[in-house]
Amino acid sequence: MNKVVELENTEFNTPIFFVEEFSDNKIYIKRDDFIPFSFGGNKARKAAYFYKDIIKNNSDCVVTYGSGSSNHCRIIANMCKSMGIECYVVSPLEAGEETMNTILVKKFGAHITCVPVNEVHDTLENIMSELRKNGKNPYQILGGGHGDLGTAAFVDAYQEILEFENKNNIKYDYIFHASGTGTTQAGLVCGQLINNKKDQTIVGISIARKCPQGRNVVKESIISYFNSCNIEMDDSKIEQKLVFTDAYRLDGYGEANSQIYAEINNMIENHGIPMDSTYVGKAYWGMKQYILDNNIKNNNILFIHTGGTPLFFHELIK
Ligand SMILES: *Cc1c(COP(=O)(O)O)cnc(C)c1O
Numbered sequence: 001m002n003k004v005v006e007l008e009n010t011e012f013n014t015p016i017f018f019v020e021e022f023s024d025n026k027i028y029i030k031r032d033d034f035i036p037f038s039f040g041g042n043k044a045r046k047a048a049y050f051y052k053d054i055i056k057n058n059s060d061c062v063v064t065y066g067s068g069s070s071n072h073c074r075i076i077a078n079m080c081k082s083m084g085i086e087c088y089v090v091s092p093l094e095a096g097e098e099t100m101n102t103i104l105v106k107k108f109g110a111h112i113t114c115v116p117v118n119e120v121h122d123t124l125e126n127i128m129s130e131l132r133k134n135g136k137n138p139y140q141i142l143g144g145g146h147g148d149l150g151t152a153a154f155v156d157a158y159q160e161i162l163e164f165e166n167k168n169n170i171k172y173d174y175i176f177h178a179s180g181t182g183t184t185q186a187g188l189v190c191g192q193l194i195n196n197k198k199d200q201t202i203v204g205i206s207i208a209r210k211c212p213q214g215r216n217v218v219k220e221s222i223i224s225y226f227n228s229c230n231i232e233m234d235d236s237k238i239e240q241k242l243v244f245t246d247a248y249r250l251d252g253y254g255e256a257n258s259q260i261y262a263e264i265n266n267m268i269e270n271h272g273i274p275m276d277s278t279y280v281g282k283a284y285w286g287m288k289q290y291i292l293d294n295n296i297k298n299n300n301i302l303f304i305h306t307g308g309t310p311l312f313f314h315e316l317i318k
Pocket of ligand 1: 181
């Protein structure tokens, strides 16, 4: 097995800087899209934890799933290629068009199986048992890097934010980010609860799921993580800190409007920051709507750029 240098050190410490004033607030951005592996993003942060676990488990191949626009699949396929192990990706047939991510997944030599979405589960099981039958030691990663390891990655990211605040004598009243499978938000909220940070609100902007289901998934991830590290946490505290809004999901995953595209243009043209319309651009727009809808003023706001740069380029040439 080869080493993947970029994933050995999980102290990414991605930069945070001021972007713009909005409605009397100061908006800062944490550039997780700069994580130095496979175009970065939150899936790269999570992948660093899977990477270590794969080595620990002595696994010799990886099985995962995701759609054609999945940043997770790109990064896992890239990681496997770099480690010199096989990668098996199951994709739902309904997942829509090919994107730059799909092209990269293929380029990294992953074995892709496309099946109807209701057959994904069984197909994954079959691939796993087939590999085991052939003497392999497969490692399964849930879609989007969901699970306690993915959550742990963002508990650490929260720590980075805390250190930045202390070092630069700044306090973020709000943290916003795109919330999908919920692990990113779960990790941030766990970090906040562990550090007993009371005067700060983390808002997950749902890019697909509706309430209450979407919020429940985040909550389950939080509880699962605390259980996995034997940390006792009052349910009331979790309830209080978990802010997940579906007000800006539009018609669901991948749905965008002209305001989102205008925001994406603004960000690249005036700030040189690439954003895609499925995740980051949608969440950035959603954040601004949330600020207006809740009349938030005179606050320091941190937006986490969770990646998806290949999707930005995909949309640019469409
Ligand atoms: C997957 C993804 C998200 C959502 O992260 P979750 O941990 O699944 O909630 C946000 N932004 C980008 C760019 C992603 O690829």
